[in-house]
Amino acid sequence: MTPTPALSVHELTRVYGSASAAVHALNAVDLSFEAGTFTALMGPSGSGKSTFLNCAAGLEAPTSGRVLIAGQDVTNWSESRRTQLRREQIGIVFQGFHLMPYLTAEQNVGLPRRLAGGRPERALVRDLLARVGLGDRATHLPAQLSGGQQQRVAIARALVNEPTVVLADEPTGALDSTNARAVLALLRHSVDALGQTIVMVTHDPVAAAYADAVVFLVDGRAAGRMENPTADAVAGQMAHLDELVLTGAAS
């Protein structure tokens, strides 16, 4: 008996448009992500990465198939239950940071707690900010922080409710390489030290190399998986994705 995966999807299908114009953004995808792992999701534009994250976060309803968070089938939940799911079990890190511009770093980190009806414990928030290297920036507004610092605040915010899974959408897409490395190291740290589960969509082989495994999506299908990836291996695989599709079809 294997432990329950933090996130798993079965036969996940999402079709846009109808009849002749139908586009299969996701086509019967089966994936599962064990607790305490860091997985990168890669694929060319239009491969269904974003649709996958939207379905997993309960932002978009799949056409068919199921989404399970910690073993619970959340597919047909109402909007309000999915909202509750988002704030209690899912942490989201966006490419564009998405901090509230009128709240300080500390208040942004505590926000999911407040939305859940609680009070953020000051010590917890300060500890998270210290972990992301911003202990001395707690009272700064987002406009007073650099892009890399804002993203680190956003990561602390995603972690504050100790979610079952953190979904990261191109978290380093808007950062320079130094800041990107810091953010990736931080994500790695939250898996190793805090036991977090992270699913990260990325285009960047270097970013993917921080993960435990890479899953490749092509044309809405899971086309392959690489354990213990290195940047070179991932880049090589990305250059030959069509072969993955062929071997996938053969097997």
Next chain:
Amino acid sequence: MIGLAVRSLRFRATAFTATFVSIVLGTALMGSFATLLETASGPVSGNDEETLITMGAVVGSWGTMIVLFSLASTLSVAVRQRDVEIALLRTIGATPRQTRRMIRAETVAVAVAGSALGAAIGWLGGRALLAMLRHADMVAGSVEYAGGPASLATTAVVIVLVSSAAAGVAGRRATSGPATMALADSSSGTQRLRWWRVLGAVVLIGYGLAMAVITITVTADSDDPYDAMASSGSSSILVGVGLALLAPVLLRWLSASLRPFVGSTSVAGHLAAFNTSRRAHLLGAVLGPVIVFTASTIGILMLVGVDGRTMSGPVANDFKSINLLNNVVVGMISVFAAIMVVNAFAAVVSQRRVELARLRLLGATPEQVRGSVVAEAGIVAGIGVGLGFLAALATVVPFALARDEGVIPDGQLWLPPLLAAAAVAITLGAAASAVRRATAEPPLALAGGTE
């Protein structure tokens, strides 16, 4: 750039609705009073001419002040709404000058259409006003309505010019600084007030207070009991508009001081308390009309009340109609101010659509999002009503003293709370309807350029 302006207008007709509505109403309000001036130049007796000119010029100028103020603030919100789009245009090579020209061309196109419609409404409004004056025997029944192109076209041209100037100011603010700055999501920050706003506020508040002092010291002892009304009547509006000019700064200070009380109530209160104080420049556009609404309605209606109680006998009958007109003016101004509040809130909330969707992504329920916006409206309404009440005192206290009722008028003390409640209800209603539209759809998808 003109071609781009036309296409931009056609593409997003709804986005310009707020501007259009305030231009139509502004022109209608100003135009109605302007026709009285034109009528006065016709074949009327000397007395009638004086009455018509007083009504048109004096009362019309209060209205004008409020109209111009709200027009400018609506336009600045409308332009700020498009910060990102403007920055985009600039990053692909539009010069600040071209960008400003586009903003101005759009605004002028909307203003021409809006003021034409407004002038037509003003033509009817002017007739109604004159009919009322005749009915109240303030002017002879023989006075013929003569409002036409001279007054209405002038009003329309003034409105177009003012819109163009306001668009110029707003455009300059939008295009100052490097283009990339505007693309960044840094819409917190504390914008400094423009010097002309501070100057305007000082002049208006100073003038209003000076008139109040003159009422107590000079006109109170005048032989004509209506001198005191003439000198104190507009003080509340003057001080109210003056305070409205300072709205962003006042909101920042006052809401920061309310924070300990509001901020700890709920997550909605928490968000609202920080948004109102840290982004006061946004909600300042709503606070302004709330102050003006409260100040002008309380000020003038209390003035009418004091007058009604203290004047009796044959003299009073002659002047009864003045109060009828005062009431008409209050009615028009308050309807206008109420629409401005609704307008401004719609603009502010639509500007924050992305940010509100972001809250939903973080796990806020639609109720929490709506709650935070309504709580903001509550803070703005509370502060607006308080400041508006202070401004109203500039009329009420001097006039009550002049009519020997003392600092506090002898009656109708239920009026201020009633009008304050109306102002609060309008503000909360405006916020609730604006945010309901913004949260009607599910949150934006998380991936792929949600900005």
